[in-house]
Amino acid sequence: MAKLPAEVTVDVSALDEAMLGIANLDGRALRVRNALPGETVQTRVLRRKKGIVYGDGVLVEHPHESRRASICPYFPRCGGCSMHHMDYPMQLELKQRQLAQALDSNAVVPRGWSAPQKAGRLGYRRKARLGVRMVGEQVLVGFRESFSNRVARMDSCATLTPELSALLPDLKRLLPQLSIADQVPQIEVAQGDTQCALIVRHLQPMTESDVELWREFAQTHAVEIIFQAKGYDTLVPLSGGPLKRLGYRLADHGLYIEFLPHQFTQVNLAMNETLIRYVLAYLGNLQGKNVLDLFCGIGNFTLPIARAGARAWGMESAPEAVAMACVNALNNGVADQLQFSVADLFSSESAVDVAAILAQCDALVLDPPRSGAGPGLHDWLTHFAGNTIVYVSCNPNSFASDAAIIVAAGFELAQVGIFDMFPSTAHVETMGQFVRRSRETTVG
Ligand SMILES: C[S@@+](CC[C@H](N)C(=O)[O-])C[C@H]1O[C@@H](n2cnc3c(N)ncnc32)[C@H](O)[C@@H]1O
Missing domain, CATH: 3.40.50.150 (Vaccinia Virus protein VP39)
Incomplete structure (x- = not known):
């Protein structure tokens, strides 16, 4: 079968369990984000796996009656959510x-x-595992992109609580200053009623100046920073002592x-x-x-x-x-x-x-x-x-x-x-x- 071009226009027949639009082009199965049944969407091919082609859609015609403009500017590229393009009753x-x-x-x-x-519907998420990735001089922090392992470019998140979302821009400013900026693959965020904690996974030891940067961040944002060198049995709170609850x-x-x-x-x-x-x-x-x-x-x-x-x-x-x-x-x-x-x-x-x-x-x-x-x-x-x-x-x-x-x-x-x-x-x-x-x- 001939290779598909990078961009195709398809008709969407249904949704699968991941809320991806199901489409078919010349007998080839496609799964498209940001696509609803009955719609015609243009899609850029982002991934091929087990004979299925995956892509993000742009509506061309026949919008579904429950289609809504996404309130999130990072949808559908950010893979954190998959239903921002429809109204809540449809979800x-x-x-x-x-x-x-x-x-x-x-x-x-x-x-x-x-x-x-x-x-x-928004601002509800008190826990998340965010990816971190260095791209040139920049460090991205966020959910993975749809259909790839890349980290989405985002400065806020509509589903994280406002307190956790507000940390993203400053995290993106802090991380490139670390001596091991390319050795931090992930940050887990967790929020209780009165405090937030960040678990920073690092593949190389932090230097004293790295620790100092995190100390300033912790003070500015009143959050608990916890370093994680390997498994959860290696968690070390920046503030010393046992893990705070x-x-x-x-x-x-x-x-x-x-x-x-x-x-x-x-x-x-x-x-x-x-x-x-x-x-x-x-x-x-x-x-x-x-x-x-x-x-x-x-x-x-x-x-x-x-x-x-x-x-x-x-x-x-x-x-x-x-x-x-x-x-x-x-x-x-x-x-x-x-x-x-x-x-x-x-x-x-x-x-x-x-x-x-x-x-x-x-x-x-x-x-x-x-x-x-x-x-x-x-x-x-x-x-x-x-x-x-x-x-x-x-x-x-x-x-x-x-x-x-x-x-x-x-x-x-x-x-x-x-x-x-x-x-x-x-x-x-x-x-x-x-x-x-x-x-x-x-x-x-
Ligand atoms: C969905 S959570 C539910 C926790 C709790 N009911 C709550 O509301 O917070 C599932 C729990 O099952 C535990 N779990 C996973 N595998 C298990 C196993 N093989 N035997 C017993 N517990 C297990 C996990 O550690 C986790 O705490």
Whole structure:
């Protein structure tokens, strides 16, 4: 087949899961950013992979009725977001449709759908991993470009919180002054309620004058700087001493949850509050109940569950996260109701007997990584004594295949819906409430 020219005009027929327009030119498959079904777009070819050609689109004619001018000047070149070219109702509808299709492919029929949950489309992102790249005398800091490993040119970001976005220009000014400017590949940013922290990955040691530049930056912006020479076990705070904790208040529950800057936390605080509200509502009355929270992280769900009156057990593979969950339990006065264990929930060799604990539980909460709950799910369910399972997921496909296992074990998917944790990106966050079919409980 002849090579495509660098620029082609194509008709877009549909969107794929990454929100790329699907098009076809002389039998060749194209995926185009900034393109909506029914539109004709001109696209520059940016990448070829496994027989598919990728490019960014420019609308030529037939704009989709939900097309909107992007509020972000760096879209679509910046790969951080993929949906700035459509209105918000369309974003939500596409995400819900993706979940519905995944459930349908797994023959799971929900009894009810909860309305898509939303909490502000911009300035929501409290955590991100930004690329850093030297280009001539300049240093770029930002998300990767679409379809390439290059770092996008950007001076602000509409999805980062205003506090994190405001750091970008000064970071771009500081980095070229470092003696090791070309040896800093990445900066992670994290924000708590009162402070921000930056984890600066560096491949060569910083000199004294480099450290001094970072010290000035830290003072000017009132941020914590942490150097990372290798893995997370090499984190060294610029200010000396142990890593300082960040934290977020869950006002509805009278809780303050602390975390270390590199630990997993839900990136969107407002949507996290909604997630917790729904988890508790779906669990129903928790007074005196026993709940197991699998993949519990720093206790983001486990602590509110205890606050609502339950005895809860959290399990998680990262020992540091479990240690932080224990600190959170103590500091919030709920340690008596809580127990946390380090457990690799994907391993049959795990020292913790999940099945034995489940045999005493009234409810189960799952919030696994993208790959899903893992090979133990079927066995866990054969031992589970309770009637309610609440499953939070960042991947509709693994959620749907796990949902089929849960349904086969005697449960019904009573409620399901999307929770828009990452507006303007293709990420779909889902929550489902499963209730035992024979001993059905009231939906909260
Ligand atoms: C999506 S996060 C959920 C964390 C927590 N529920 C929250 O809201 O902050 C998934 C968690 O699963 C943990 N995890 C990943 N693989 C695991 C495994 N094999 N066994 C146990 N936990 C695992 C991660 O460390 C992470 O904390």
